[in-house]
Amino acid sequence: MNKSTIYDVALRAKVSNATVSRALNTPEKVKPETRNKILAIAKELGYKPNAMARGLASSKSTQVAIIVSDLARASVAEMVKGISEVAESYGYNIVLLNVKGDEQIDELLMDIVSLHVDGILYLNDELTEKQSHLVKELKDNYLIPIVLVNTESIGDDDLLSVTIDYEKAGYEACKTLIQEGRKHIVLFTTQKRYPVSILKEKGYLRAIKEYGLEELMCFTSGNLDINKSDIEKYLNEHQDIDGVIGVRDSISIAALNILVYKGKKIPEDVSVFGFQNTRYTLLCRPQLSTINVPIHEIGARAMKILTTEMSGEVQDAKGKVILEHSIIKRGTTK
Amino acid sequence: MNKSTIYDVALRAKVSNATVSRALNTPEKVKPETRNKILAIAKELGYKPNAMARGLASSKSTQVAIIVSDLARASVAEMVKGISEVAESYGYNIVLLNVKGDEQIDELLMDIVSLHVDGILYLNDELTEKQSHLVKELKDNYLIPIVLVNTESIGDDDLLSVTIDYEKAGYEACKTLIQEGRKHIVLFTTQKRYPVSILKEKGYLRAIKEYGLEELMCFTSGNLDINKSDIEKYLNEHQDIDGVIGVRDSISIAALNILVYKGKKIPEDVSVFGFQNTRYTLLCRPQLSTINVPIHEIGARAMKILTTEMSGEVQDAKGKVILEHSIIKRGTTK
DNA sequence: CTGAAAGCGCTTACAG
DNA sequence: CTGAAAGCGCTTACAG
Numbered sequence: 001m002n003k004s005t006i007y008d009v010a011l012r013a014k015v016s017n018a019t020v021s022r023a024l025n026t027p028e029k030v031k032p033e034t035r036n037k038i039l040a041i042a043k044e045l046g047y048k049p050n051a052m053a054r055g056l057a058s059s060k061s062t063q064v065a066i067i068v069s070d071l072a073r074a075s076v077a078e079m080v081k082g083i084s085e086v087a088e089s090y091g092y093n094i095v096l097l098n099v100k101g102d103e104q105i106d107e108l109l110m111d112i113v114s115l116h117v118d119g120i121l122y123l124n125d126e127l128t129e130k131q132s133h134l135v136k137e138l139k140d141n142y143l144i145p146i147v148l149v150n151t152e153s154i155g156d157d158d159l160l161s162v163t164i165d166y167e168k169a170g171y172e173a174c175k176t177l178i179q180e181g182r183k184h185i186v187l188f189t190t191q192k193r194y195p196v197s198i199l200k201e202k203g204y205l206r207a208i209k210e211y212g213l214e215e216l217m218c219f220t221s222g223n224l225d226i227n228k229s230d231i232e233k234y235l236n237e238h239q240d241i242d243g244v245i246g247v248r249d250s251i252s253i254a255a256l257n258i259l260v261y262k263g264k265k266i267p268e269d270v271s272v273f274g275f276q277n278t279r280y281t282l283l284c285r286p287q288l289s290t291i292n293v294p295i296h297e298i299g300a301r302a303m304k305i306l307t308t309e310m311s312g313e314v315q316d317a318k319g320k321v322i323l324e325h326s327i328i329k330r331g332t333t334k
Numbered sequence: 335m336n337k338s339t340i341y342d343v344a345l346r347a348k349v350s351n352a353t354v355s356r357a358l359n360t361p362e363k364v365k366p367e368t369r370n371k372i373l374a375i376a377k378e379l380g381y382k383p384n385a386m387a388r389g390l391a392s393s394k395s396t397q398v399a400i401i402v403s404d405l406a407r408a409s410v411a412e413m414v415k416g417i418s419e420v421a422e423s424y425g426y427n428i429v430l431l432n433v434k435g436d437e438q439i440d441e442l443l444m445d446i447v448s449l450h451v452d453g454i455l456y457l458n459d460e461l462t463e464k465q466s467h468l469v470k471e472l473k474d475n476y477l478i479p480i481v482l483v484n485t486e487s488i489g490d491d492d493l494l495s496v497t498i499d500y501e502k503a504g505y506e507a508c509k510t511l512i513q514e515g516r517k518h519i520v521l522f523t524t525q526k527r528y529p530v531s532i533l534k535e536k537g538y539l540r541a542i543k544e545y546g547l548e549e550l551m552c553f554t555s556g557n558l559d560i561n562k563s564d565i566e567k568y569l570n571e572h573q574d575i576d577g578v579i580g581v582r583d584s585i586s587i588a589a590l591n592i593l594v595y596k597g598k599k600i601p602e603d604v605s606v607f608g609f610q611n612t613r614y615t616l617l618c619r620p621q622l623s624t625i626n627v628p629i630h631e632i633g634a635r636a637m638k639i640l641t642t643e644m645s646g647e648v649q650d651a652k653g654k655v656i657l658e659h660s661i662i663k664r665g666t667t668k
Numbered sequence: 669c670t671g672a673a674a675g676c677g678c679t680t681a682c683a684g
Numbered sequence: 685c686t687g688a689a690a691g692c693g694c695t696t697a698c699a700g
Binding site for chain 1 (some may be wrong): 695
Binding site (some may be wrong): 053 | 337382385406410422447558588599618619
């Protein structure tokens with residue numbers, strides 16, 4: 001059993017607990033001699049500051065909440081991994097919170113208030129209007145720094161966000177297929193109206209209109225199993241499709257597989273394009289062409305903004321940071 | 335700005351803060367009349383108990399640490415999702431911690447001590463001997479409940495674990511292929527010696543020996559990119575392979591794709607079998623036959639053990655809980 | 669550079 | 685059923 005407190009260290013070092021605290025947190029304020037002695041004793045005693053006590057006294061928890069919708073999705077998991085690595089390097093611990101739709105969002109936010117986290121990374125691309133408003137309220141009422149990650153706020157909720165230009169990405173995805181000579185390009189998107197999906201659609205539509213092609217959008221459930229039948233039905237009714245874009249890699253791959261089963265050659269007969277560059281893209285056959293999202297940069301930037309806000313230096317409570325994405329061509333495009 | 339404390343509530347309700355605390359935590363100890371009044375005022379004031387203060391006073395953080403190696407792996411992400419849902423239903427918050435090999439494991443554990451989490455879920459199937467020992471030490475020195483999830487301890491570190499019988503699963507996977515008439519069954523496993531991989535290998539070997547077949551094991555890096563060349567090389571050198579088992583779905587799928595590119599028909603020429611039943615299995619072509627791991631049951635059971643240990647009731651500090659797995663046959667087996 | 673003291677916001681025996 | 689009081693383990697002005 002090993003639970004020494006700051007007093008145990010102070011006692012052994014023959015100093016006050018205040019000095020021990022300083023030796024640990026602001027070493028420059030302590031005479032080197034004293035400091036070294038304290039540090040040695042702390043180590044010897046296996047002293048580990050109690051984060052709760054420290055948090056209570058300093059009103060800083062050194063915890064950041066990460067809010068996700070569905071961690072089982074590769075894009076989400078990969079992003080959380082990237083962000084948590086950055087957060088750890090900043091000395092923050094991650095509290096992982098799951099939003100399941102709009103029902104329990106109130107509880108969730110209450111929970112966060114209780115936790116007194118130093119900041120919130122909201123990386124739920126399935127952000128709804130209700131959530132957007134509540135998050136804004138939370139920020140305003142409790143002055144807690146919040147950054148939306150890989151998504152952006154809805155309407156006039158001017159929340160900070162770090163993301164890529166999904167409209168442009170959608171445009172480029174579509175244009176890539178157009179330039180391959182595709183004439184009948186379908187966009188498989190989500191039934192639910194999420195900000196990011198909508199942006200991708202806009203970009204797709206812009207390219208379609210620019211080149212005078214036909215708009216072809218199919219709204220799938222987003223659920224892996226159900227998607228399949230939605231997509232299958234659509235492709236059966238539209239035999240002339242020669243280009244497919246999915247708003248998620250998983251959707252694109254579902255379509256890819258169906259196309260192959262229908263006897264299409266990829267990419268000879270049909271080009272397929274995804275979004276996010278998840279691991280899925282490497283496990284399908286052929287490997288999926290997609291939009292690459294700079295996960296680590298996004299995570300790093302979001303944490304940077306959060307720390308700046310947390311330090312209370314600059315409070316530019318609005319603004320959107322757009323990072324560069326790139327197009328990755330693999331086997332599903334020519 | 336909305337930061338009322340327990341005193342604000344007490345003041346308005348004309349009671350002591352102790353009574354407010356009781357009304358919130360042990361309502362049966364407060365007269366209904368008083369209780370309702372307090373609850374109403376608390377709600378009106380938007381009072382949210384400060385988790386750090388509560389934790390400090392009660393020495394219970396209601397936080398559980400989840401330790402993972404690589405959240406970007408589907409099996410890990412899906413498991414974390416399942417477990418965090420269970421933990422949330424128990425009222426615990428999740429602190430997500432990443433182990434990156436053996437280097438920073440000491441820091442990580444120190445961090446956990448500081449955090450004063452109520453329990454630890456160690457769901458790193460890439461568990462090493464060093465980690466196993468340190469975790470055991472942590473448990474013994476700080477009396478903190480720890481459960482290994484989907485993995486098990488090494489050597490004589492008698493840590494609690496909740497997992498499936500991976501030896502049996504390996505045996506069954508191999509036997510499934512044998513019963514399809516396969517004679518040259520290779521096991522693609524990881525170079526690094528993890529407890530779970532080793533169990534799968536044992537099971538594979540048991541079936542191979544039982545039926546007098548040839549042992550064929552190939553040790554891959556575990557890294558998605560590198561795996562591919564390892565596997566490709568192996569398959570080129572062993573043209574007679576008619577059965578493939580991978581210790582992870584992703585490895586099996588990598589092999590599956592290579593086989594198809596080599597002109598093999600799946601499952602006519604070669605059967606392929608995976609482990610874990612991740613989402614990957616639904617996105618490959620054909621869909622992968624695999625061992626299904628009961629994620630939610632594992633999570634639920636692990637949390638149950640943790641809460642029991644945390645309550646200090648039973649302290650059966652050793653023991654292995656084995657849950658039932660199942661075999662899922664899809665398109666990669668006959 | 670160091671110490672005494674107050675305070676962070678709760679919980680929990682102890683009395684009554 | 686309720687209150688006064690001590691205490692959880694730190695931090696941080698304030699003095700010196």
